[in-house]
Amino acid sequence: VEILTPHHLHAPMTEFCAKAGVSGISVQKPMAHTITDCETMIQVCKDERIKLKLYENFRFYPVYLKAKELLDNGAIGELLNFRINTIGTGGPSMPVDLKSTDWRLQIDTCGGGPWIYDDGIHKFSMALWLMGQERVEKVYSWIDYFTSFKDIPSIIFWKYPSKNNDDPPKFGSMQFTLAPNLYYPSNYYGCDEYIEISGTKGMMWINQCTSGGNFVSKTTQFPPIVVYKDGEVKVYGEDLPRDLRYSFINSTEHFIAAIKNGTDPIYTGEQGRNLCVF
Structure with a gap:
């Protein structure tokens, strides 16, 4: 599931999707309004064994x-x-x-x-x-x-x-x-x-x-x-594509591979929380 909504909805939607049993949740940045909400999102995904990703596409440009x-x-x-x-x-x-x-x-x-x-x-x-x-x-x-x-x-x-x-x-x-x-x-x-x-x-x-x-x-x-x-x-880097769309494509493909292979996404929930702390 990709959660791409106004930010105040990230936490409740993540909790709802996690309890619904989806295999992975990608939440658009920023992760949540408060650090408490970030912690809640991380914990509920751990409890339900759901892979949680904070979607930050610049990492994949x-x-x-x-x-x-x-x-x-x-x-x-x-x-x-x-x-x-x-x-x-x-x-x-x-x-x-x-x-x-x-x-x-x-x-x-x-x-x-x-x-x-x-x-x-x-x-x-x-x-x-x-x-x-x-x-x-x-x-x-x-x-x-x-x-x-x-x-x-x-x-x-x-x-x-x-x-x-x-x-x-x-x-x-x-x-x-x-x-x-x-x-x-x-x-x-x-x-x-x-x-x-x-x-x-x-x-x-x-x-x-x-x-x-x-x-x-x-x-x-x-x-x-x-x-x-x-x-x-x-x-x-003169041979590299400079269109921003490739950052979205690369980020999405990375998360799909992480779900299939059981590896950590970029960013994890904890890393997404740390960005909010910053």
Whole structure:
């Protein structure tokens, strides 16, 4: 079962489906309104022996998968700092009806703002996964409401925990930029993401996700992945599909395989809860 509903319905629907005996439940991000609801969802699925997945498709975007492979193989050394900028653009983009927009603007149905909470879960996910972290230690933020009802522009800053006293400090930041007059075509939502990661031996830039495949993707200035190390600049991922739809396809196929093979999905309920904690 795929639960793709306003967020306040995730917990009760998950409990209902689990007790109905379905083989697997995929819940769209964010997992739930509260950590208590997340814990309840995890426990009821354990009690009923149901496989629970928190659906976060950015984890399966081909360019991000390649970037993770490079990072894990030491492409820029030990990872120190993560930065992501999400730009809210002017489109043209996928039409979103008023009903779908309205529930995302209501705290009781969305649980938070449409940018920081609803969309931001993707970015919090990348901030942990790409950096090889499970949690953060401290979080600070400044959030404006320029349009009176949308939580943008904003900036969030955090510190990753240190495993040893002599470890170098590791930080991350997330920016939401409002650019409603910017012509920037997208087949999906009217936004795009740009990531920068610095390490002890180099830097990595990851260009685009939501609007990947548009005219910016076809320029030489914005290749999928750029790595600077030891005085050299290298480009990766130019042969990869940059359309966001592949992230959904890959995520769904992964969950089907997890159910058939009895393996853990990405994300598990516990990992989905940790994203909500962030």
